[in-house]
Amino acid sequence: MMGLLKRYRYMLAIVGVNIILLMVRPELGLKAFKMTESNSIEILMNIPAIFILLGLLDTWIRKETMIRIMGEKSGILGIVVAFLLGSVAAGPMYATFPIAGTLMNKGAKFFNIIVFVGAWSTTKLPMLFFEASAMGWRFMLARFVIDIPIILLIAFITEKMVMGSEKELIYANVNEIANS
Amino acid sequence: MLFTIGLNVLTGLLLVISLLRDRRKTVMALKKAWKSLDNILPLFLSIIVLLGIMLAILSPQVISKLIGQESGWLGITIAAVIGSVTLIPGVVTFPLAAALLKSGASFTAIVVFVSTSMMVGVVTYPVEARYFRHRAAIVRNTLALLFSFVVAIILGRILK
Numbered sequence: 001m002m003g004l005l006k007r008y009r010y011m012l013a014i015v016g017v018n019i020i021l022l023m024v025r026p027e028l029g030l031k032a033f034k035m036t037e038s039n040s041i042e043i044l045m046n047i048p049a050i051f052i053l054l055g056l057l058d059t060w061i062r063k064e065t066m067i068r069i070m071g072e073k074s075g076i077l078g079i080v081v082a083f084l085l086g087s088v089a090a091g092p093m094y095a096t097f098p099i100a101g102t103l104m105n106k107g108a109k110f111f112n113i114i115v116f117v118g119a120w121s122t123t124k125l126p127m128l129f130f131e132a133s134a135m136g137w138r139f140m141l142a143r144f145v146i147d148i149p150i151i152l153l154i155a156f157i158t159e160k161m162v163m164g165s166e167k168e169l170i171y172a173n174v175n176e177i178a179n180s
Numbered sequence: 181m182l183f184t185i186g187l188n189v190l191t192g193l194l195l196v197i198s199l200l201r202d203r204r205k206t207v208m209a210l211k212k213a214w215k216s217l218d219n220i221l222p223l224f225l226s227i228i229v230l231l232g233i234m235l236a237i238l239s240p241q242v243i244s245k246l247i248g249q250e251s252g253w254l255g256i257t258i259a260a261v262i263g264s265v266t267l268i269p270g271v272v273t274f275p276l277a278a279a280l281l282k283s284g285a286s287f288t289a290i291v292v293f294v295s296t297s298m299m300v301g302v303v304t305y306p307v308e309a310r311y312f313r314h315r316a317a318i319v320r321n322t323l324a325l326l327f328s329f330v331v332a333i334i335l336g337r338i339l340k
Contacts, residue, residue, distance in 0.1 A: 011226040018233055028236050036232030043228060045184045047217065049191040055213030056194055059205050091187075093267055094227055094304040097311040098220055104311075114320060121298045121324075126183050127270040134274035135281075142338050143291075146331050154323045161319045170313050177219060177311065178212075 046091045054102045058178075066106035074109065079152070082112040086119025096120045101174040110167055111159045118151035223307055227267075230303055234266055240276045247293060248285045256329075259289040263296030264325060267303050287339075288332045295328035 005012070018036070022029025070078045089096070100113045123144060132140040162170065198206040247259050268276075277290045300321050301308060308317040 007222045008225070011222055011229060014226055014229045014233070018229060021233065021236075031239075032233040032236035034232075035235045036229050039228050039231060040225075042184075043224070046187060047224070048213075049187045051213040051217040052191050052195060052210065053187075054216060055209035055211070056198055056206075058212050059209040060198065092269075093301055094224060094307045097304075097307050098216055101311045102216070110316075114316075117320070118299070121301075122295075124270075130270055131274050134278045138339065139335075142335055143294075143331065146334050150327045150331060154320060154327060157323055158316055158320045162316045166313070166315055170316060173313055174311055178216065180219065 043092070047095065050091055050095055050099065054099060058102055058106070061106060063107050066103070066108060070103065070106075070108035070112045072109050074112065078109060078112045079115055082108075082115040083119045083123070083148075083151075086116045086121075087123045087125050089120050089124060093121055101177060104171060104174045105178050110162065110170070111155045114155035114158045115151055118147075118154055122147045122151065220307065220310070223310065227303055227307065231267055234303065235268070238262060238266055240272065240279075243276060243293075244280055244283070244285075247289055248280055248283060251286055251289075255286050255289045256292055256332075259293035260296050260325065260328065263293040263328070264300040264321075265302045266297060267301060268297050270298070273297050287336050291332035291335050292328050295331050296325060299324035299328060 018029060018032050020029075021032060068074065069081055074081075086096070089099075096117050100117060103116070104110070104113055128140055128144065131143075159167075195206065198209060243262055246262060247255060249255075250258055273294055277294050280290055281287065302321075305317060305321065308320075312320070
């Protein structure tokens with residue numbers, strides 16, 4: 001019980017802030033709780049499936065296969081797969097990172113991981129349709145075309161900035177998370 | 181919604197196939213799924229509650245006021261800050277951006293807002309740093325912020 005309380009202490013602190021908000025500005029506090037409620041429902045509908053998929057991927061896909069598809073020598077294939085994986089994804093931004101962790105444990109290249117995160121955040125297909133209906137097709141297409149080289153550039157620079165020991169630490173870290 | 185259904189149907193289907201082929205492996209997969217979810221759940225839930233408070237305070241009306249009123253660099257900076265700290269779903273961002281444009285807000289500021297709200301995640305930073313460690317997470321977010329301005333400038337040139 002104490003362990004559980006300790007693990008959720010940050011969440012409880014933030015809930016406390018919300019309760020204070022509820023007392024100071026009831027309208028805002030109530031709205032915040034309602035937002036949390038609807039976001040939680042969305043999470044509950046997506047997150048279990050995403051984590052079960054990750055578990056299945058982890059047990060069924062062999063490391064050699066993942067290295068061939070997204071590893072150091074995967075070249076264009078790895079980039080395209082990372083892009084497609086990110087673009088067809090559903091779910092909020094923070095769900096990408098556990099997925100990225102599993103992919104890294106299986107041997108995916110860090111460059112491809114950042115491409116995946118970039119695609120997830122900016123070129124998600126369901127969002128593109130929504131964007132086109134609100135902002136127009138021209139806006140959506142122009143942004144999409146500009147974002148592709150930018151996603152690659154961000155991945156390139158990020159990988160260069162963590163070259164060497166830091167990258168080893170990152171991979172050791174996701175490995176530790178998976179086995180903790 | 182369609183994607184939620186698709187995702188769950190796909191997962192269910194793969195789970196059944198996995199179960200039929202190897203019961204032991206499937207149990208292992210589910211155990212791994214629970215372990216990684218349990219690992220990150222406290223952080224996820226914290227972010228969701230924090231997000232609720234942020235979205236309540238930074239309602240579309242408040243954001244319109246903040247971004248729409250200031251022009252020039254101040255307006256763009258405000259747009260970048262709001263876009264970076266909030267994790268607003270696209271369902272809210274795009275109609276808001278469209279409405280702001282119609283009411284005469286600066287195009288550059290709006291694109292910076294849209295771009296940063298998608299790519300830069302201050303609220304989600306703890307999750308990102310948990311997996312990528314601090315250096316990579318800081319580099320990625322900083323670059324995303326810088327390139328949001330680049331996107332805005334290029335888009336402005338193309339679409340005008």
